[in-house]
Amino acid sequence: MNLKEFNFPAHNAVFHISKGLIFNRTIAFRVRALYPDKNDKNVYIQNKERLKKRLFEKIMVMFNNRLRATKVKNPESPHDFTEDYKKRMLISNEKIDIFKLQMFQLSSGMEDEFNVAHIGGDYAIYPLTFVCEKCGDLRTISPKSIDLFDPNSCMSQGCTGRYEQLSLMLFCPICGNVRPLQYYYKGESITLIRRSKDSISTWKVKAKSKGSMDLFRLKCDHKDPFDMGPYKSRTPISKADPCSQKPLTVTEGSIYIPVAQTSIDIPSSPDIDLEELEYILSGISLGKYDFLENLGLSVDISTIQDLYANYNNLTTKKFAIMMDPLLKGKTEKDQEKEWKKKCFIDKIEEVITEIKSVYPEAIIETLREINDYSALIGKLGASSIKSTAYLNFISTLNEPLIKTEKKLEFAEIQRKYHIQDIIHIPRVTLVNSCYGIFNGINKFYDEGFIPHFDPLWVNKTDATKGFYAYCFPYETEGIIVTLNKEKILEWLVNTETIPAKNSTPKEFFNSLEPESNEYAKIEVLLHSFSHLLMRSSSVYTGLDLQSYGENIFPASAAIFLFSTSSINIGGLQFVFEHEISNWFENMLFDVKECTLDPNCIKEKGTCFSCMYIPEFVCCKFNQHLDRDVFLGKTDRNKRGFWW
Known part of the structure; x- marks a missing residue:
């Protein structure tokens, strides 16, 4: 084996070769550095600023929580860092300026090209103890x-x-x-x-x-x-x-654990304040911009970006004021007010104010998650994202008998598995990002435990040099499965996770707090469902488990399964069009029993035999899983979601 050079598939590189990670090939190595992309072969990320802000806030919260953990406040995590260390290392909002997004340097398939870098980074034997x-x-x-x-x-x-x-x-x-x-x-x-x-x-x-x-x-x-x-x-x-x-x-993954996420790329919005962007996006998905339709404009982020670009154009503004006799004699404050009206910014700001009253800053991540889901199903007007709901697909079929048969099959799936809808996405741009590392043991199963999270520092000896996230954008296809929100709400009440609620499912899910018990419970339900579907799909899609990815949307009661293969063979589309019923039926074998039962179901309800998939495929590294959410056989779940 050649130990001087290794190749890694780009789609799972964030899980294997981000700086500081260990990988094994006969012996163990550690990644020392990854080089900035000079080959310019990556898919273009449209909205880098949104991605950057989102990742930065995650880094800031996770690292600062670690710094502030004390024996008194967090008995499970008695880190008790000194005041001097906390002061020196604490990440404040201003440090977003020293946070960078870095693309992987892709080199495969470019061997014959001139002026192309063929090496993406370097590594060394680690540890050096023999x-x-x-x-x-x-x-x-x-x-x-x-x-x-x-x-x-x-x-x-x-x-x-x-x-x-x-x-x-x-x-x-x-x-x-x-x-x-x-x-x-x-x-x-x-x-x-x-x-x-x-x-x-x-x-x-x-x-x-x-x-x-x-x-x-x-x-x-x-x-x-x-x-x-x-x-x-x-x-x-x-x-x-x-x-x-x-x-x-x-x-790999036992000492240094990568912290990664998959994000949906949306059109850029350079003229929109990032602090307002999530509220504007939410207004689109909630249908709050009727005035745009009345003007004959498309309701999407590109249209609103154009309105803000016009509003921010000082030359256009100055010229409009000069040409409008009603504005000439007014004060600067009144001119600004009228200019907002002319550009319809006043109406957009009304929508922002309304949505802010529903989504306080504490649950902004819930709003982002809902916006990602809305972008995925095409509600934000991203022209490259087209989606097809299952019933809409059936309506395109020509054979009446097949139409009737598939409608009956889908109705049975909805009833039996509490499914709301199944949607196929033929093409979408996703971004895999690694933004930090957990050092040592992550006891995620212990309530109150705070792991030792570290950002990906530019220079470990000087934190002021900044930190970064490694990103890999790519285009793929996928399938969305949404669960019935009413059934989830009933299940949360039946499992005594929440008291009986008077709020509607929509109100409940829109106000979910990411740190709440109910959010965690829904996440386990969706994540477990996602693994079951992935494990049973290979026979129909032609994809092995290593060629899948997943994204979980608790606030939308949805999961998104997608292909990470460099060649899109249309396997998920084939399942969507021909094998939906068999796919769901086949999944039940892993739910009802495990070869390691009764130990498996009694302890955690998950193991390599029934639920685990390759760790770099799983968005949670095989954590937050439990078959019992469907069965209700243990004290962890007094009632199963399906039985």
């Missing part, structure tokens, strides 16, 4: 010496063994530091004693003049990981007492 399989000689090799290191020849005199990479690292749950296993004692050779190779609790280390010691006896004293100076002179970043470190196996 142990002799025969005598246990433990060596830490410096980065400068690794090219001269011969793993096939033990350095201990008389030993004929060979070295293997020690695939173990230490993680501090308090400060989040991750470090390789490295031991030194007076310059002497260190020996790793492994009585049982598969039982690390039996491992010991010893030096020539020092007896064997517990491998994990050393505690973390929470030194600053950004300080590259001598270890003893580094200042602590946490006020917590030194603590034991947890051993973690060096595999």
Whole structure:
């Protein structure tokens, strides 16, 4: 195997090779850098500013929550960072100026082109700790010496063994530091004693003049990981007492976990304030701009962008005031008011004010999610996005018997699975983005746990240099499945997640708070449903599980399954047109029973046998899943959504 160069599919690169991630190929490597795109082969992102703002706010919230976690406020996450460290590292709104979006440098298929960069980044062997399989000689090799290191020849005199990479690292749950296993004692050779190779609790280390010691006896004293100076002179970043470190196996996704999301690209809007954009988009999907229709204009973001561009054009404004005798003698304030009326900005602002009263700043992410879903089904007027609802597809069929049969099948699917609609999207631009990394263990299943999230720093030794997100935009097809909101609301009441509600389903879903229990419950329901559909679809689509992606829209009660294959073979369209009924029926096999039941259903209701898919395919890395949301067999769910 050539270890000097590796190729990764672009569509899942954010999950495998973002800066700082580990990947395994015979031995473990870590990505040191990714190069800015000079080949200009990426699909164009229309609305970079919207994507940038959304990702920045996620980074700011997640990282600042980690910094502020204390033993008193967050018993599950007693990080207790020092005030000096928090002050130095805290991300404020102003730091959006040092946050950048970076595209991957694509190179495949361009071997014969001139002036094209063929390398997208660089990596190094990591960790640099090796142990002799025969005598246990433990060596830490410096980065400068690794090219001269011969793993096939033990350095201990008389030993004929060979070295293997020690695939173990230490993680501090308090400060989040991750470090390789490295031991030194007076310059002497260190020996790793492994009585049982598969039982690390039996491992010991010893030096020539020092007896064997517990491998994990050393505690973390929470030194600053950004300080590259001598270890003893580094200042602590946490006020917590030194603590034991947890051993973690060096595999992809076990030590450094990428934090990624898939976003819907929408038309650009350079003349619209980003603070108002989400409210304007919501007004389009809610049908609040009737006055545009009355004027014979299309109701979409492009039209509103044009109105704002005209309003912001100072030359046009000055000329209009000069030519209008009614405006000449008025004050500047009155002129501005009349100019807004002429450009219809006053009517748009009325819509913004109305929607802001429904969506306070606290649930702006819910609004963004609804807007993404609206864009996906074509409600925002993006010309490149066309959608076909299942009943509309049936109406295009010529054969009356087939029409009737498919209508009956769809009605049964709606009744049996509480489905509202199924929609095919033949073409849409999506953007996969990795905007950070979880260090060490992420106990997402523990309420109140705050993981050690780190942004993708430009320079780890100087946080003021900024941070970035890696993005890969691409065009694909997909299928949307929406669930019946009334049935979900009933289920939430039956499971005692919420009290009986007087609000309508529309009011309830529009006011969902992302941090609420009901939002989390709906997310698990939709996410579990998404996995079931993906696992049962390959036989019909011709796509393997690694060629799928998913997006979950709790506030819209919808899931979006899409192809990430570089070649669109139309597999999802085939399912949509010919195999919908079989697709849903086949899904039930994974729901009703698992080969690892009763343990599976009693513990978490999810495992590799019934629900898991490749982690880079899953938008939640196989978290937030539970078969029991459909069955209601355990105390986690007093009532199943389907049974």
